[in-house]
Amino acid sequence: MHAYRSHTCAELTAADVGKTVRLSGWVNRVRDHGGILFIDLRDHYGVTQVLCDPDSDAFADVEKLRSEWCVRIDGEVKARAPELVNPKITTGEVEVFVREVEVLGPAAELPLMVFGDQEYPEETRLKYRYLDLRREKMQANMKLRSDVVASMRKRMWDAKFREYQTPIITASSPEGARDFLVPSRLHPGKFYALPQAPQQFKQLLMVSGFDRYFQIAPCFRDEDPRADRSPTDFYQLDLEMSFVTQQDVFDTIQPVIGGIFEEFGGGRKVDQTWEQISYRDAALWYGSDKPDLRNPIKMQVVSEHFAGSGFAIFAKLLEQDGTEVRAIPAPTGGSRKFCDRMNAFAQKEGLPGMGYIFWREKTADAVAQELGITVKEAQAKLKSGEVEGGMEAAGPLAKNIGPERTEAIRQQLGLGMGDAAFFLGGKPKAFEAIAGRARTIIGDELGLTDTDRFAFAWIVDFPIYEKDETTGKIDFEHNPFSMPQGGMDALQGDPLEVLGYQYDLACNGYELVSGAIRNHRPEIMFKAFEIAGYDESEVRKRFGGMVNAFQYGAPPHGGCAAGIDRIVMLLANEQNIREVILFPMNQRAEDLMMNAPSEPTSDQLMELGLRVIPQD
Template sequence: MHAYRSHSCAELTSAEVGQTVRLSGWVNRVRDHGGVLFIDLRDHYGMTQVLCDPDSPVFADVEKVRSEWCIRIDGEVKARDADLVNPKIPTGQIEVFIRDMEVLGASKELPLMVFGDQEYPEETRLKYRYLDLRREAMQENMKLRSDVVASIRKRMWDNDFREYQTPIITASSPEGARDFLVPSRLHPGKFYALPQAPQQFKQLIMVSGYDKYFQIAPCFRDEDPRADRSPTDFYQLDMEMSFVEQQDVFDTIAPVIAGVFEEFGGGRKVDAPAEWEQISYRDAALWYGSDKPDLRNPIKMQVVSDHFRGSGFAIFAKLLEQDGTEVRAIPAPTGGSRKFCDRMNAYAQKEGLPGMGYIFWREKTADAVAQELGITVKEAQAKLKSGEVEGGMEAAGPLAKNIGPERTEAIRQQLGLGLGDAAFFLGGKPKTFEAIAGRARNVIGAELGLIDEDRFAFAWIVDFPIYERDEETGEIDFEHNPFSMPQGGMDALKGDPEDVLGYQYDLACNGYELVSGAIRNHRPEIMFKAFEIAGYGADQVEKRFGGMVNAFQYGAPPHGGCAAGIDRIVMLLADAENIREVIMFPMNQRAEDLMMGAPSEPMNEQLRELRLRVLPPED
């Protein structure tokens, strides 16, 4: 018999009854039923109930066993009584009577329990990650991650892509985040960098004549952490193709992403890639307040400025006299109660705004009927009750009183709202309130139960502007990826820079950015001109991106691609709210590895060898 096991803890069935078997695993829990000891023995594959009574030669040893001890047992497979069968696990029809046991690894008192669903502080979980990873939910998350990566690889190979590895140690290259620098021992005073992405290398692979490339690539960025972003490193499906246009990239990557979500999404609806909307960046900002909208929420914001110009609501009327200002409405179907409107107004105040104006539509009150007909409220109540007068609908709320019935009715019709609905309003220069409006849209959709939770909703966000103008200095700089091919090529760069759009695109799903990519600017003359507009001379471009620029002068093909975040994909599939739930050994929110003690102070010998000196932190 094998030294440690003849079967895993998920294999035994009634077919093995009467056999002597050997199992190894961890003690999930111990139960003492009147002198009979029951142990749920767990390994990576599943659980088997083993038991021991005083007739066993190792009963005294088994009595000492505690949770999370690693043990080996030999025993006889027995059938459970019919009323004790556990249909929830594959081994629920049998149990194993222990004849022999060996302790493979005893455990100290546990800082966190593996069995059960107890909640522990994240700091505790990360410090003892090897214990946290034993928990069933974490085991499932990590298996899911591995299966997703395997599925992605197979799908890419099936699409005639080959996987090529790019360097992990390279030159520093601004990609939009801070580099992790690596000092060179052989070249004192000089530094390598860990790549923020394989961006330049994958483009060089296209210049080298390889038609299709992909890689499950590690990326390193010194960033502030968020719930959906690791502060140090992450993995992405990186891909690039030659002789393609934007739609070719969509048609290639979309079936891969859709297939993974269909395979691992637990039966949730996944729209066919042909149905994925293509929404311009500016429309996404207007309609959803975000370039990664959650389309499970049907609310779409609209501009309603014309209804407030010259109106009795002085705050918006005066604001609209300023250049570049708008008033936007967030429709709220079924949100037509003062209580809900006041709650959302308080939410806006908590987000740093003075508040949100609102209008809601309700059944016409007796007061309103009395005022319209010039009768008493009591008479109006009687007419409403008898049906002599139809109640109808009225607009309520401070804004409705200020702008009057004609304007409120025009707003209602524009937004397609009716009885029991509401609308919220924000005004100013769009960039000052768009993000908050987007968050408010999400909160409204969630609180009113409008979000289709059983769906993965995808949309391509396209037509990103390449440039933006600094409002204070008036200077032009890049707003998005400077290496995207401008739509219209060189001709597009002759007009207003703020009108220049790039062949850049993101894929959004349920409020997260899953994929980002572009058709690349492979023409040196266009690249130099694009950087010149943003104030970068040719010498700066060659110094910072010399390898790629030089390569483009030797017959570079048109090419484009994208990268899909593995961690975010798995986070969505696992229904996890935090990306650290799907990364095996993540950093905490301060970019610290509490388990391994990183970052750590270097030894003096290391510093001397690298000719480095550490300055004390500033106060």
């Protein structure tokens, strides 16, 4: 018999009854039922129930076992009584009667329990991650991640891509985030960088004639942490293709990503039609360039209904250039309580408030005022049906702008009885993000968002440039290496009208994929950077390797990268990306388990020709 096991803890079935077996794993929990000890023995594959009674020679040893001890058990497989069969586990028809036990690794007092669903502080979980990872949910998440990556690889090979590995130690990347720098011992005073992405190398592969490249690539960026972003490193499905248009990239990656979500989405609906939405429309309709289309709310511009109206705040605002008023429809949100709650949300976001109108059944007060009768008389007429109640608009805005404008807004937004609308005004960039968050809250609280679905949309037509409101300077708003739509001709006009062949794939409010058709023509690249204030010498200095390569017959090419961590987070239905990363950093970019970052030794600093300047 094997030194440690004849079977895993997920393999035994009724067909094994009567066999002598050897199992190894961890003590999930110990239960004492009237002197008979039951142990749930767990390994990576599953759980087997083992038991021992006082007549067994191993009873004294089994009594000493505690949670998370690593043990080997020899015993005889027995069938469970029919009423004791556990259908929740694959070994639920059998149990193993212990004949011998060996402790392979005793466990000290546990800082966190592995069995059960107890909640522990994140710092505790990350410091003892090797224990945290033993938990059933974490094992499932990491197995899911592994299976997703394996499926991605197969799908890419099936699509005629080949996998190539690019350098990990390189020069600074043009991605735009902060680099992690690596000092060079052989070249004192000079530094390598960990790649923010394989961007330049994968483009150079296209120049080299490899046509279809992919890689499960580690990327390193010194970023502030968020729930959906690691502060140090992450993995992406990176790909690049030669002789392709933007639509070719979409048609290539959609079956891969869509297939992954169908395979691992747990039966949740996966949208088959992926809408293409311009960046500007996404900002207008959803207040975000990564919209959650499970929420049907679409915001609209309603400036014309407030211009010159009795609501002075919006009316005066609209006299300024570049301002507008937008409405967030809220079907079924037509109650003062809900409207007040959303107004309070806006105030928490730093706004004075958020205007609203809601439509309700006409009250007796309104009928009395309309007909010039008493409220009591109005109540009687409504009750008898002599007067139809109908619908009225309520809220401070309705009173200020009057019934005609209010009705025009209702018709434009397609709202009715029991619905509401919320309003924000100013320069769009100043309030779009808040409007987007309000839209999300409204959709969630009113039950409008379809939570059992993966909804995808390509965000396209990103502007390449933006103007600084204070200085008036033109700079890049998005990826400077995207090919301008229209090529060199597009760069002769207003820079703020130049759009790039750049695209993101949004799913359920997250950006999953980002990519572009690349600017492979040096003369167009130099002109694009010149508009943003960078002369040719600066471009050659910063991106010389790529620019030089483009002089030797560079093909048109494009690609994208899909965030693996974020994809698995959505598939696992987790809210934090650290739940699907084996050994993540904490919010301060610290590895509490390995004590990183750590201080270098004096010898290390001397060898590298470095010294640390103390911080005040």
